[in-house]
Amino acid sequence: MDLFEEFRTIFDTLVDFTFVIVGDREFIGVKWFAYMASNSYEFVMRIRHKDYAKILAEQLGMSVEKLHKKIDRQIKKHGYCAFPIEIEGKIFYYHARKKRKGDKSYPKEKDKYIRFISTSLDHQWVIKQYDRRWKIEVFFEDSKAKGFDLEAINFVAESKIRLMVAICAVCYILCLIHGLIDYEKRTPRFKLDKKSGRMYHRISVFTNGYEIVEKMLFDLTQLAEMINRLLSPQFSINQSVIKEKVYGF
Numbered sequence: 624m625d626l627f628e629e630f631r632t633i634f635d636t637l638v639d640f641t642f643v644i645v646g647d648r649e650f651i652g653v654k655w656f657a658y659m660a661s662n663s664y665e666f667v668m669r670i671r672h673k674d675y676a677k678i679l680a681e682q683l684g685m686s687v688e689k690l691h692k693k694i695d696r697q698i699k700k701h702g703y704c705a706f707p708i709e710i711e712g713k714i715f716y717y718h719a720r721k722k723r724k725g726d727k728s729y730p731k732e733k734d735k736y737i738r739f740i741s742t743s744l745d746h747q748w749v750i751k752q753y754d755r756r757w758k759i760e761v762f763f764e765d766s767k768a769k770g771f772d773l774e775a776i777n778f779v780a781e782s783k784i785r786l787m788v789a790i791c792a793v794c795y796i797l798c799l800i801h802g803l804i805d806y807e808k809r810t811p812r813f814k815l816d817k818k819s820g821r822m823y824h825r826i827s828v829f830t831n832g833y834e835i836v837e838k839m840l841f842d843l844t845q846l847a848e849m850i851n852r853l854l855s856p857q858f859s860i861n862q863s864v865i866k867e868k869v870y871g872f
Contacts, residue, residue: 657711672734802832
């Protein structure tokens with residue numbers, strides 16, 4: 624919650640945006656859920672088999688064992704289930720469905736379903752939002768191993784670490800932009816991932832763009848010019864928030 628209070632400076636700058644917070648099983652907690660709902664954030668959080676089952680069972684007037692049988696019946700009939708659940712005086716929704724082939728499994732986890740707590744009753748929307756979470760994992764891999772070697776910076780001062788992460792994130796976006804532009808001009812080659820059964824670019828959009836940007840930029844001045852040219856905002860900005868929180872007036 625403290626971290627999100629810092630983010631509010633950024634969030635409040637964007638006008639007419641609804642933010643959807645997506646996370647895995649470590650990002651749970653009744654106070655945390657209530658905080659997000661109170662600040663008008665939509666969210667989808669993956670949960671474990673035992674999380675909130677007792678609360679939901681009590682609210683439905685049944686035992687936990689009967690709840691899991693009810694979930695089994697609903698999923699067998701509809702492919703998924705969704706129940707309203709009250710937490711800290713606010714209504715959320717408990718979702719469950721069968722795991723797909725590409726869904727992440729955790730060590731020692733025997734649950735045959737994937738479960739969520741969300742602000743939305745729309746199960747398809749919940750799944751779509753959760754699938755977006757994978758993009759941050761790809762960003763971590765590209766930043767650490769495939770391109771920027773971010774973990775090798777060896778900085779100690781928090782301000783320097785934050786600055787380097789910010790620069791890395793912006794450069795990552797630049798690589799994606801040029802990778803996408805290049806793949807619009809020519810047809811990329813694909814490969815089949817046997818584990819998930821999905822087709823992927825043989826060379827990722829990031830790696831393709833990284834190689835292009837690497838040949839275009841030779842100093843920080845050129846980098847700054849590229850940022851200004853390509854990353855101009857396409858949405859309305861609340862200038863008063865910037866003046867107040869960034870510049871102090």
